[in-house]
Amino acid sequence: MSIHNSSLSNAERKADPKPSNKNNxxxxxxxxxxxxxxxxxxxxxxxxxxxxxxxxxxxxxxxxxxxxxxxxxxxxxxxxxxxxxxxxxxxxxxxxxxxxxxxxxxxxxxxxxxxxxxxxxxxxxxxxxxxxxxxxxxxxxxxxxxxxxxxxxxxxxxxxxxxxxxxxxxxxxxxxxxxxxxxxxxxxxxxxxxxxxxxxxxxxxxxxxxxxxxxxxxxxxxxxxxxxxxxxPTGITEQTGGIGMMIQAMRRRRMPLIPGGPQHWLPxxxxxxxxxxxxxxxxxxxxxxxxxxxxxxKADSPDMKELIRLLAAELDVSAPRWSVPLPIIHAAMKAGGTKISGIPPESIAFITKQxxxxxxxxxxxxxxxxxxxxxSDLLPYVTADLDYRFSYPSQEDLPQGWTRTRKGSLAVLVHEGQGEPWVIVHGLMSGADDMLPLGNALWSMTGNPVWLVDLAGFGRSPVLRNEAKRKAFTGQVEAVKSVLEEVQGPVHLVGHSVGAAIAAVVMQESGRDNIQLAMLQPVWGASKDGLQRLISRFPRRMLQGLLSRMTPQQVAAQLNRADASEINPTLLEGYSRRASSGLKSPRIAGANADLFHWIQSHPYDKVLQTNVNAQCTLMAWGTTDKGYARPENIHSSVQHVELPYGHQFPLFHAEETASLLLKWKMNRSERLN
Missing domain, CATH: 3.40.50.720 (NAD(P)-binding Rossmann-like Domain)
Incomplete structure (x- = not known):
């Protein structure tokens, strides 16, 4: 039995019904x-x-x-x-x-x-x-x-x-x-x-x-x-074929040419x-x-040249300039180009002129x-999610109770609960997933909602763009502020390392009086390590490249140099492996490079200058941190706590950190009552 043109079935022979919504x-x-x-x-x-x-x-x-x-x-x-x-x-x-x-x-x-x-x-x-x-x-x-x-x-x-x-x-x-x-x-x-x-x-x-x-x-x-x-709104794309194959090739810098050119598109x-x-x-x-x-x-969609340019910007790599006809690319892949690009020739079949x-x-x-x-608006989140999956190919399932979502402009891990939420901002060379032990401990102790934020360019969050990209720190501040805009009532804002500096400025600029801030090992001054200070002065692309080549052993060695306390070897190995894997992404390495530059060149000297903010703030400092000095311009009304640990104590001592935060919360509640 044959089919002729549009007469493909009883269904096809009937005209489309008029809009009828619920009546039908x-x-x-x-x-x-x-x-x-x-x-x-x-x-x-x-x-x-x-x-x-x-x-x-x-x-x-x-x-x-x-x-x-x-x-x-x-x-x-x-x-x-x-x-x-x-x-x-x-x-x-x-x-x-x-x-x-x-x-x-x-x-x-x-x-x-x-x-x-x-x-x-x-x-x-x-x-x-x-x-x-x-x-x-x-x-x-x-x-x-x-x-x-x-x-x-x-x-x-x-x-x-x-x-x-x-x-x-x-x-x-x-x-x-x-x-x-x-x-x-x-x-x-x-x-x-x-x-x-x-x-x-x-x-x-x-x-x-x-x-x-x-x-x-x-x-x-x-x-x-x-x-x-x-x-x-998340763009979470577990199917890594299709556009994921192009993203994989681009993040490896193995797509030197635009497949098809401006007449082609990828719907x-x-x-x-x-x-x-x-x-x-x-x-x-x-x-x-x-x-x-x-x-x-087609007229409302980006052509291949524009799409590749958008993907390159999101992946923080240089975009190819020249286009090549699809049949030639397909032939080149069959001739051995697949080994170079890492994608099969069949992957370009979805690029079309039609x-x-x-x-x-x-x-x-x-x-x-x-x-x-x-x-179009979803594409940055799709790109970040796929890049994350390729960066962490052996990622484990989330612990029970956690879901991935989007708050404001950032990707966030959420554990639902009752009461005032904890919003946690990570530091350098880490992401929301690294804060899961602390998030789990806080939820277990309080039952409050917990939000673990991926800063822009980290984890599953898209990179900063346009003007914000050139002002990395202030761009991160604006991104975290967009997250807090989704919390109507009081919130406990927790920041670690440079994340603490970001959180402090978020609190200061928000104009809200219902934010309680906990700064864990805050950093807004240059490192005491001479080698790190030198490297942080390198041009951005050079620093990005150096970070991307860090092995797990080099990450572990750097942590051991900066931390005089003993770190659980299993936790250290897991963290170092994850950090090294993440830095293989140009996007994540670039976001880290931007904040390293900020720490070295633009220390923030106007944090917590108001008495009202300071009275709502805790600073916890690990005394064995050999990498960074304790900030000197902390307001006298800020509550200070010392711990016998190094810079990464919130990651390696999650239970103790959660207990400290809970005690601070309870003490503050008692003072207010």
Missing amino acids: EATESATILMTGSTGFIGKEVVKQLGGSQAQLLLLVRSESKARKALNAYGVTDFSRITCIQGDLSAPGLGLSDADRERALQANIIIHAGGTMDVTLKPLVAEQIFMNGAREIAELAEEIQRTHGLRHMIHVVGFMSPYGRKDSPSGSSTDEDRGNKPNRQRSLLSRYFHSESAYEHMKFEADRYIRQHAEQHSYALSVVNPSTVVGPH LVSNDVVAQTIVFLTRDRNPSGGTYPLLSR EFGVQQTERLFQRMGQKLPEV
Whole structure:
């Protein structure tokens, strides 16, 4: 059976319905069979469906692993979720008789399953995508025949040629597909060709399901996400393929040329927008189906030259100036360039010159009551998150109770609680994750909310930009102030090292009288170490490069030189390894270099000059710190505490530091009462 142009299914032959919003929402109960529920898009769909009355049947290979993955993503209510064990690549989906009966109770199918791996071998890609399409289609046919399938929603990449006005006929059959295109293609054309088996089989699955929906008369909506990035507002992108491959190459300074040039672009969409679209489609009472490319118009999106420039700025590397046609880049990668760039030739397949018809998508979003969101504002957070993942490839899962989010303009780790929050700002060569032991101890002792802040350019926070980048310290102050703007009542602000100096100025400039400040080993003067003073005078790029080459052993040696107290070897080794890994990122190394320069060249001499601020402030000083001198211009009303430790005591003595902070809080409360 052939498909001709836009006449792709019953759904495609119908005109898009007029905006009707809630009037078109399904009122009868929905039972949704879903594949790909633990994928990057799927987990967000399950999360967003959590507030509905729909019953979810999730096809998973392992129920325990699926529950763990969903739970880590924030899905905690499984009362309407049933996991059925199966495999897209297995005959009959590998379902038991009982699970197949459960699957046949569905009246909506979301087919979003399949591995995101552009390097899949042809046989593996066919087993996953084509076998999965055939088996899901067979279930759809049986459901349609027995009690009616309300809606099939298929998620397939935006480069699929099917469903467009100029789409191919799709008349090829299983027999003539195989390797025939490869046999007909010359050696030269194969060498310059960029379509992967992953793409090819996904598109063939798209064609197959469209044909099947036409033949068996059920409504089919095809959702075509462009390259998918993390959700608003955090941009957390666990799927490191796609744009992540370019970011990996750029951070390693292995992308000397712009792939494609100003005529090309890389369409992007966030996974929460994809999920919103799918969830909305599940609620249609009388779905008409259609094809919905999820991307902005090309004219409203950055071209490749602009995109690479934006990524380079976020990664703190130099942007390439010259562009090269994609076929030449693809050929160079196949000839050995992959070993240099670290990315496979298939990775450039998502860069395109094409414009996509998004009128049907825009009409759908009108029905949803919104516009297709732009990704531009999210891109700095996506870039920082992916750079962080590449910097810490062996990162562990967060301890229970902690979530990653965004406060103001910065990435923040949050543990919810009751009462006045603790907002903790880290120091040099560290990040929010390094403050987790202190955060855990504070939460355990107080039950208060705890926010661990990544300074701009550190951890998962984007770099400072424009004027703020040239004024690193004041830019960090403004960024932390944006975090505190999300706290309406009193707050305990804690800063370590240069983070203490930043926190002190935040308190001073905020104009608020409900901030209590704890400065832990505050630094706003040059180091006592002559070598560090010398290095801190180096030009920024040179200092950035020196920091990026620091080994874990060198980090540990520097700490031991600056700290006369004994540090737990296990804690020291873990910290040194993390610090060295983080500094491999030009972004993180650059942010550290900027603050090293500030410490050396621009000591802040106007901290805590008001009596009101000073009376709300604690300074804790480790007396064995051989790297920095105790600040001399501390107001006399500041409460002073000494500890027999060195500069990094909040990291290596978290319990004692938390006890100190709690005692200070209680003493202050008693004085106020």
